[in-house]
Amino acid sequence: MSKITEKIRTPIAEEMRVFEKKFHEAMKSEIPLLNRITHYIIHRKGKQIRPMFVFLIAKMLGQISEKTYRMASLIELIHTGTLIHDDVVDDSLIRRGFFSIHALWKNKVAVLVGDYLLSKSLLLAANYDHHDLLKVICRTIREMSEGELLQIEKSRRLDITEEVYEQIIRYKTASLISACCEGGARSVDTNENVALQMQRFGELIGMAFQIKDDLFDYEHNNLVGKPIGIDIKERKITLPLIYTLQKASSEERKWMINTIKNHNKDKTRVRELIDYVKRSGGVDYAVQKMTNLHKSVLKILDQYPENPAKTSLKIMVHYVIERKR
Numbered sequence: 573m574s575k576i577t578e579k580i581r582t583p584i585a586e587e588m589r590v591f592e593k594k595f596h597e598a599m600k601s602e603i604p605l606l607n608r609i610t611h612y613i614i615h616r617k618g619k620q621i622r623p624m625f626v627f628l629i630a631k632m633l634g635q636i637s638e639k640t641y642r643m644a645s646l647i648e649l650i651h652t653g654t655l656i657h658d659d660v661v662d663d664s665l666i667r668r669g670f671f672s673i674h675a676l677w678k679n680k681v682a683v684l685v686g687d688y689l690l691s692k693s694l695l696l697a698a699n700y701d702h703h704d705l706l707k708v709i710c711r712t713i714r715e716m717s718e719g720e721l722l723q724i725e726k727s728r729r730l731d732i733t734e735e736v737y738e739q740i741i742r743y744k745t746a747s748l749i750s751a752c753c754e755g756g757a758r759s760v761d762t763n764e765n766v767a768l769q770m771q772r773f774g775e776l777i778g779m780a781f782q783i784k785d786d787l788f789d790y791e792h793n794n795l796v797g798k799p800i801g802i803d804i805k806e807r808k809i810t811l812p813l814i815y816t817l818q819k820a821s822s823e824e825r826k827w828m829i830n831t832i833k834n835h836n837k838d839k840t841r842v843r844e845l846i847d848y849v850k851r852s853g854g855v856d857y858a859v860q861k862m863t864n865l866h867k868s869v870l871k872i873l874d875q876y877p878e879n880p881a882k883t884s885l886k887i888m889v890h891y892v893i894e895r896k897r
Contacts, residue, residue: 576887576891579884579887580628580884580888582880583881583883584627584628584636584884587627587631587636587641588623591627591645594645595614595623595644595645595648598645598649598696599649599689599692601688606688609685610685612676613652613673616670621888622644622647622648622748622752623644623648626644626753626755626756627640627644628884628885629752629753629773629881629885630643630756630757630759631880631881632879633760633762633766633876636760637760639758642700642705642759643752643758645693646693646696646705646709647748647752649689649692649696650690650693650712650713650748650751652689653689653690653693654690654716654748656672656673656674656685657682657683658720659675659682660679660682660683694706694710697709704758705758708751708754708755708758709751709755711751712748712751715742715747716744716747718743719739719740719741719744720744722740722743723740727806727808730807730809730832730833733814734815734818737809737810737814738779741778741779741783744782745779745782746777746778746779747775748778749774749775749778750771750773750774750778751771751774752774753770753771753773753777754767754768756770757771772872776868776872777889779865780869780893783858783861783865784892784895786803786810787812789812790849790855800846801843804832804842805842806836807832809832811854811861812850812854812855813828813832813849814854815854815858816828816854820852828845828848831845832845866889866890866892866893870886870889
């Protein structure tokens with residue numbers, strides 16, 4: 573665990589320790605194969621940023637309850653389930669430096685395990701009559717699916733606008749972080765206005781998170797494990813490209829589209845496109861957008877009294893746009 577992550581976790585260190593035990597319980601099944609797979613998943617967990625958002629928001633606003641732990645668990649169930657599905661869709665053999673479920677147990681099992689985890693998240697909310705949380709996660713699962721499908725459609729047609737790009741990242745990435753923050757607020761019985769403000773807070777930071785991820789495609793030296801130009805290879809039109817396409821001449825636009833459509837595996841051609849996007853201000857424009865989102869997020873936090881959880885949220889917000897991976 574990095575020093576920055578440890579610092580963020582400080583006000584909720586005990587809650588995260590208890591959460592890990594509760595999450596293990598939430599993953600259990602009577603089916604031995606499922607238990608073997610979920611055991612494999614649990615012991616290769618990531619930084620757990622999303623549960624951290626749940627606990628930090630809840631602790632900033634009130635007293636953490638059993639409902640908070642359930643919200644953190646169902647969010648992690650959704651996140652894990654969708655990652656397993658993503659690996660099937662993308663035919664990814666590696667996840668977080670280890671073999672993916674898809675690689676080890678093949679497509680059929682991976683899809684069913686993803687379905688199982690998503691259904692567990694819904695049941696966890698329904699079994700305890702957390703209808704407000706159930707509404708949040710159902711909306712989130714729908715939006716994440718819509719975002720993925722919209723991106724697939726647009727990558728085929730290459731007709732994406734900045735408005736459509738924002739819709740894709742709002743649904744595909746930001747919706748889950750938004751659910752973390754809204755759910756964290758609802759778990760401590762805040763009023764509706766505060767819950768909706770936390771939803772907006774999560775949406776903005778989630779969009780900034782995705783723009784930062786997209787910028788890694790243009791960096792020569794990043795630690796993310798993402799090869800330079802991989803989005804272009806996969807015909808994903810992200811914000812730096814969108815800006816550059818809008819500013820390009822007709823001839824330059826044709827060259828760019830032709831590169832993305834027909835030469836996206838030519839390393840030299842992709843490198844030329846990346847350099848052109850940088851020279852044209854596409855990367856700078858995306859960085860400015862991310863910075864503006866960052867400022868809006870901090871304005872929301874400024875409305876709340878100072879406490880250790882709020883301090884950690886501020887560190888988290890800075891980490892999102894400054895991270896190297």
